[in-house]
Amino acid sequence: MITKTKSLKVENISMIIACALFVLMFVAGSAMYDHFGSVSTFLNLFNDNAYLIVVAVGITFVLLTGGIDISVSSVVAFTCVFSAFLLQRGWPAFIVIPVVLLVGLLNGFLIGYCVQVFHIQPFIITLASQFLLRGMCAVVSTVSIPIENDFYKAAALSKLSFKVGRANAKFYLYVFLALIVVFIAYYVLKYTRFGRTVYAIGSNELSAGYMGLDVKRVKIGVYMISGFCAALGGVIFSFYTLAGYSLQNMGMELDAISSAVIGGTLLTGGVGNVWGSVIGVLIQGVIQTIVTYQNLNAWWTRVTIAALLCLFIVLQRIISIRADRQKGKG
Amino acid sequence: MALPVSGEAMGKRDILYMTDICKTFPGVKALDHVRFGLREGEIHSLLGENGAGKSTLIKVLTGVEQKDFGTIMMDGKEISPQSPIDAQNSGISTVYQEVNLCPDLSVAENVFIGREPKKGRHIDWKKVNERTREILKDFDLDINVEERLDNYPVAIQQMIAIARAVDVNAKVLILDEPTSSLSAQEVKKLFDIMRMLRDRGLGIVFVTHFLDQVYEVSDRITVLRNGTFVGTYDADKLPMLELVGKMIGKDYDSLEAIPKLTNTGKEYKELLRIEDGTTGEISGINVSIGEGEVTGFSGLLGSGRSELARLIFGADKKTKGKTFIKGKEKDIRNPLDAIKNDIAFCPEDRKKEGIVGDLTIRENITIALQSKRGLLHKISRKEADEITEKLIKDLAIKTPSADQKIKNLSGGNQQKVLLARWLATDPDLLILDEPTRGIDIGAKAEIQKIVVDLASKGMSCIFISSELEEMERCCSKMFVLNDKKIVGQLSGDEISQSAIMKQIAGEE
Amino acid sequence: MSMKKLTQKMEFKPFVVLLVIIFLCGIISGGDFFKITIVDGHFYGRLIDILRNGSRYAILAVGMTMALGTGGTDISVGSIMAISGAIACSIVDERILQALGGNVFLAVLLALLAGAVCGAWNGFMVAKLKVQPMVATMILLTAGRGIAQLIADGKIVTITNDAYYSISGGYFLGLPVPAFIALIVIVLFLILTRSTAFGMQVEAIGVNQASARLAGIKVERNLWIIYILCGITAALAGIIESAGIKGADCNNCGLMIELDGILAVAIGGTALSGGRFSIISSVIGALIVQTISTTIYAFGVAPELTRVAKAVIVIIVCLIQSKPFMDRVKSLMPKTAKVEAQEVHA
Known part of the structure; x- marks a missing residue:
């Protein structure tokens, strides 16, 4: 009796295109280069971008409410530098990690509070926060600090290795951490009132208020989630690099935002999901791998990602303009 | 009781x-x-x-x-x-x-x-x-x-x-x-x-x-x-x-004191004609507006009456159709084209599309005239003062000075400033979409009176209002819309609330 | 009466702040600050340094003011600086377009043109595609630095050309050249915004875009113009910066300068949400920012802290511009006063 006619939604179109793009690029890469088309390359996309997945998941929450957070790259950098600094002072890992996560959470809370209570535009306050934390990085240390803590080393190196055919493939344990974050985020967005409120706010904030949803708490909450995820991404990144450097990850906020956008999240809010963001990250990973294989200037990665982001934004605009027109006629 | x-x-x-x-x-x-x-x-x-x-x-x-x-x-x-x-x-x-x-x-x-x-x-x-x-x-x-x-x-x-x-x-x-x-x-x-x-x-x-x-x-x-x-x-x-x-x-x-237009039934020379006007909202509209006539567009909210006004003014993108002004075809693609062809438009949503809240009354009054003259021919302060002063006096706008931000005025006075904005451009056709909504009765009567006065001086008006009684009093011709289409036309003595209601309801 | 009019001017407050800051800096530094010496008919001194280095910010702030005035923003200015610096230096150094023979004038012209093209791109995204300005310009923010790298082939381009150096280091009538460049830019923009209706139209767009459109303002065209102008001013700032460091460093040229631009404009009193703006206020704001930086630097404080300080100032300015925040502060004021009074009585 109930017909399930799911009309093509913006997020679906975007997702389909993103998936197709990923497969296409992976296949093209495999055709062009030896050793590219392997399980190992595929798993390395996760190994190399686990931190970005976590950050992108966090920022997706903010984007879904129609906000933006460009402080994430600085949060990642600060987390790395600060943990490296504390570990160098001999602090144990089990204290350092909660401390840096708390810093991320606090930063997110302050941003959210300024946005929600003081009505400061998200981009200006997060821009200021970006500078503040980037400056704090340099205050802590201007040179790269190596991490020699045993726990971090263990976390960095523990992996599952297995053979696929003739090639060795490996899967680092911290990737699981990233995947757990993705699953939790998926669950929260889909099955909790908090998550649904995120969508409602992005869809129509005024209505969300009239319908009795706790707009204030949720809006501050998404910035806290974004801050927390960025800090967690920073922890994973410090496993990955085993160092903290004040200028690392410059401009990474764009990678995170473009991952979400490529994966179908609308910058105006209300539409999107975390799986899209993961695919967005993977697409960027493939681009990076191809640029490396082609032995190009690393800046090509940035330029290509920006171009791709641009393409998807234009696509979103066209779809939404067309949707508006159809509504006008109906 | x-x-x-x-x-x-x-x-x-x-x-x-x-x-x-x-x-x-x-x-x-x-x-x-x-x-x-x-x-x-x-x-x-x-x-x-x-x-x-x-x-x-x-x-x-x-x-x-x-x-x-x-x-x-x-x-x-x-x-x-x-x-x-x-x-x-x-x-x-x-x-x-x-x-x-x-x-x-x-x-x-x-x-x-x-x-x-x-x-x-x-x-x-x-x-x-x-x-x-x-x-x-x-x-x-x-x-x-x-x-x-x-x-x-x-x-x-x-x-x-x-x-x-x-x-x-x-x-x-x-x-x-x-x-x-x-x-x-x-x-x-x-x-x-x-x-x-x-x-x-x-x-x-x-x-x-x-x-x-x-x-x-x-x-x-x-x-x-x-x-x-x-x-x-x-x-x-x-x-x-x-x-x-x-x-x-x-x-x-x-309200009763406002003279009903006496020259109803008179033949008007055509000022503007729309043929097959189509936007994303409405399609295939034909209307003709007479010189010095007050024409009403009536219908329920969402009937297409505002959309038609927006089409004439170029506020919504026209996808099809032709506009003729005094017999000549004109290409009106945006509000500026309309203004240059002596058309003026007070939109329905005064706050969102009418006033520029943080600017002064002077700027709000001269803004459209400035657009008409072009970016490079800036209206001198002296001229702006003269225009503003005259209109504030003519329309009895209550404000301590022309330097007030318009957002600080009452609804009725804001509406009058918008009217002043368009009168400053000396239009041939003035389109008023719900000009009396949300303002007190005194101001309402004044605005109706201004409309009738202007028409008697030869300016054409298009008047849109949810209050049929108001429309009945002001208009000498009326297009009735329903469901994005024109469903009827009334003129002169035919115009009455019940006739309009009948046409909206689709009864002959 | 005229005094009251003067104090009500938008430029008044930032100007007083600038004077106070300069005065304070002078006191703290024990008078060194005001010392101006004349060597070879050129003025030297900290104030002259502020004028020279502040010119760049002032030029940038002028363009940024317009973008913020429409309620938009342009955070790609730093990248545009890098691009224009890379183009100008590469041409002067005959790495690209050798046919021009390293002509400085043509190099500058082409670099400015590149800025205009970048601005047009931003304009296209904002005006035509109606993408949020911050997101639209973020694309160029990231891609731009990459493009600059590709132009400079990933290297730091160092040049030896006195004519090019003089753009930043030269003197005219005893004062640094950049100050004159800034002056010309400011005068041109003042003419544009005050002698034509452009300024008023920009404000109208910033306050209420829909109303502005229905009042016959060509919103799209004006946005294009603004972002192109913003691109050109950024390119000019990039040229001055590259002339100052005698080369193009694509990684660091104009890095994070967008916040300085926004800061200058915000200190000048233009609301970051658009509307009323004043170019002169923003220029004064730029000089305030520069004075603070110069002073912090002079104290031997690590330059990294400057960034922290600027971020804090931006946040403070934002909070002051925020109505709910000020309401809250005001509601706290009398209470604390009362508490104090009670304590005295007790």
Whole structure:
């Protein structure tokens, strides 16, 4: 009796295109280069971008409410530098990690509070926060600090290795951490009132208020989630690099935002999901791998990602303009 | 005769009782010791002209605004809602004119968000969908509840909003202008649902400006005027004429004093003609506007009357059709083209599309003239002062100086500044979309008078208003629209409220 | 009366702040600050340094003011600086377009043109596609630095050309050249915004775009113009910066300068949400920012801290512009006063 006619939604179109793009690029890469088309390359996309997945998941929450957070790259950098600094002072890992996560959470809370209570535009306050934390990085240390803590080393190196055919493939344990974050985020967005409120706010904030949803708490909450995820991404990144450097990850906020956008999240809010963001990250990973294989200037990665982001934004605009027109006629 | 507000004598229990409600906004006393009582199982219309205080009273009741003084009793307990959620928890649910739901979410979610049934800790989507289907069955709606809300027309969205409002355990349901964007058939369906809910014992507050609809469903009527309580009456004991008198009050005379255009029936030379005018909103429209004539576009909200005005002015993108001005074809693609062809347009939404709030009155008045002259020919301060001073005087705009920000003026004066803006450009055709909405009666009469005066001096006007009585007085020709099409044309003595209503309803 | 009029001017407050800051800096540094010496007919001193280094910010702030005035923003200015610096230096150094023979004038012209093209791109995204300005310009923010790298082939381009150096280090009438460049830019923009209706139209767009459109303002065209102008001013700032460091460093040229631009405008009093703007106020704001930086630097404080300080100032300015925040502060004021009074009584 109930017909399930799911009309093509913006997020679906975007997702389909993103998936197709990923497969296409992976296949093209495999055709062009030896050793590219392997399980190992595929798993390395996760190994190399686990931190970005976590950050992108966090920022997706903010984007879904129609906000933006460009402080994430600085949060990642600060987390790395600060943990490296504390570990160098001999602090144990089990204290350092909660401390840096708390810093991320606090930063997110302050941003959210300024946005929600003081009505400061998200981009200006997060821009200021970006500078503040980037400056704090340099205050802590201007040179790269190596991490020699045993726990971090263990976390960095523990992996599952297995053979696929003739090639060795490996899967680092911290990737699981990233995947757990993705699953939790998926669950929260889909099955909790908090998550649904995120969508409602992005869809129509005024209505969300009239319908009795706790707009204030949720809006501050998404910035806290974004801050927390960025800090967690920073922890994973410090496993990955085993160092903290004040200028690392410059401009990474764009990678995170473009991952979400490529994966179908609308910058105006209300539409999107975390799986899209993961695919967005993977697409960027493939681009990076191809640029490396082609032995190009690393800046090509940035330029290509920006171009791709641009393409998807234009696509979103066209779809939404067309949707508006159809509504006008109906 | 005014009945006592409390209705215990009728055998039905008072569920909501508001007394002595006062609310002051900077410069305006919006509510002055107003009372209002609602029984269970009744439909109670809340009426009044624009600015009478209806919406403020509703806002106070639903917690959007807080009262300065007075008491609200709900079910025998005093309440003081601080937010819509608060009001909802006390059993007061509201459905606003513009549907307040989330377009990106599914129908079912819109019904249940914020109070979803759960399985363990997480939302039970299966149950959400099932229960929504059950609820909507009551409303005779058989739709796919998993579909996005904005894939359905506004009328259905409104039903869904009502379904949500009722299902959150409401004892009082407030419907704020629910019929303004519905077709006659949809209105009928809505009324059936209202009656059904009434019979279940719900108290319904019905806010509207369509008087005939009031009589169709209401049990009782409360009238407000200028922020004060006029009276509560049984609907079947209050003839419509008397009701109008109570709504308009003694100011009725000041409107009567405006001379009705005497030169009706006269042949007008054509000024502007639209052939096959089509935008994303309306299509295939043909109209002709005479020189020095006041032409009305009437129809319900959403009938296409505003869209037609926007088409003429180039505010909405024209996809097809031709515009002729004084017989010559002109390409009007944007507002600037229209202004250069001596067309002026006061849009419906004064705040959103009319005033430039943070700029001064002087700038707001000269802004369109400046556009007409072009970027490089800046109007000198001296000339701007002269123009502004003259228009402030001519239109009797009340302001301490031309340096005031326009957002600090009252609604009526803002509207006059907008009129001044367009008069400064010396237009041949002035389009006024709801120029009298939300302003007090005095200013309303003045604006109507200005329109008639201008027309008698040879300026053409297009006049759009929801208040038919106002249209009847000003217009010498009228196009009647319904459902995005022109359904009739009236001129001269043919114009009457009943004739317009008949044409809207599709009766010959 | 005229005094009252003067104090009500938008420029008044920032100007007083600038004077106070300069005065304070002078006191703290024990008078060194005001010392101006004349060597070879050129003025030297800290104030002259502020003028020279502040010119860049002033030029940038002028363009940024217009973008913020429409309620938009342009955070790609730093990248545009990098691009224009890379183009100018590469041409002067004859790495690209050798046919021009390293002509400085043509190099500058082409670099400015590149800025205009970048601005046009931003304009296209904002005006035509109606993408939020911050997101639209973020694309160029990231891609731009990459493009600059590709132009400079990933290297730091160092040049030896006195004519090019003089753009930043030269003197005219005893004062640094950049100050004159800034002056010309400011005068041109003042003419544009005050002698034509452009300024008023920009404000109208910033306050209420829909109303502005229905009043016959060509919103799209004006947005294009603004973002192109913003691109050109950024390119000019990039040229001055690259002339100052005698080369193009694509990684660091104009890095994070967008906040300085926004800061200058915000200190000048233009609301970051658009509307009323004043170019002169923003220029004064730029000089305030520069004075603070110069002073912090002079104290031997690590330059990293400057960034922290600027971020803090931006946040403070934002909070002051925020109505709910000020309301809250005001509601706290009398209470604390009362508490104090009670304590005295007790």
